[in-house]
Amino acid sequence: MNLSITLTVNGRERMLALPDPRVTLLDLLRDRLDLTGTKKGCDRGHCGACTILVDGRRTNSCLALAISHDGADILTIEGVAHGDTLDPVQAAFIAHDGFQCGYCTPGQIMSAIGLIREGQAGTDPERVREGMSGNLCRCGAYAGITEAVLEAQR
Ligand code: FES
Numbered sequence: 001m002n003l004s005i006t007l008t009v010n011g012r013e014r015m016l017a018l019p020d021p022r023v024t025l026l027d028l029l030r031d032r033l034d035l036t037g038t039k040k041g042c043d044r045g046h047c048g049a050c051t052i053l054v055d056g057r058r059t060n061s062c063l064a065l066a067i068s069h070d071g072a073d074i075l076t077i078e079g080v081a082h083g084d085t086l087d088p089v090q091a092a093f094i095a096h097d098g099f100q101c102g103y104c105t106p107g108q109i110m111s112a113i114g115l116i117r118e119g120q121a122g123t124d125p126e127r128v129r130e131g132m133s134g135n136l137c138r139c140g141a142y143a144g145i146t147e148a149v150l151e152a153q154r
Contacts, residue, residue: 005070009033010079018067025069026050026061029076037077037106041136048135051107051114052076058114060134077106080113089113089152098148100139108145111135116153125150 003018009029016032026043029035029052041049043062050061053075080087089112092098099105115121115131122128128149129142137145 003067005066007066007069007072007074009035009074010076016066021065021067023066024062025052025054025059025064025066025074028066029061029074035076035078038110039103039106041104041107046136047104047107048111049104049107051110051135053110053114053117056114056117058111058118058134075110075113077110080109087113089116089148092148092152093145096144096147096151098141098144100137100141104135104137104139108132108135108137112145112149112152115149121149121153123150123153 003021004015005018006013006015016028026038026040029038038052038061039049040062041047045060045063051058052061054069054072081090089109093109111132111134120131125146128146132145132149
């Protein structure tokens with residue numbers, strides 16, 4: 001079977017052959033496009049390390065079959081800065097120490113960007129924590145992450 005899809009990844013159109021219809025967006029991004037900023041944690045939809053935006057919506061890329069996303073617009077952590085200028089969410093994570101080891105950080109930032117774009121972040125820390133609850137941080141940097149999301153949307 002010869003399958004191919006077209007994706008727009010960080011603003012660039014890519015036509016990709018799929019040797020296996022079971023390949024996920026996560027593996028496609030990391031293994032085929034060398035976009036390794038998107039991390040593989042659990043590979044089961046539990047940790048959020050693989051979060052990307054698909055057509056503007058937060059998505060666990062480990063659960064998303066590439067073949068089901070022909071024509072999709074994908075934003076990964078590599079595409080959020082504008083040249084040398086960080087996205088406000090990235091800058092806020094640095095300002096508030098919203099990370100420790102950094103492994104979950106790309107997923108946290110993509111989730112925060114999605115949450116803010118959805119208009120779901122609000123100004124209540126509890127609401128931010130709820131909105132970010134799909135992204136786990138084993139270092140426990142949640143206080144900084146919450147502060148970063150609150151600042152970034154101001
Ligand atoms: Fe996708 Fe954990 S790697 S949710």
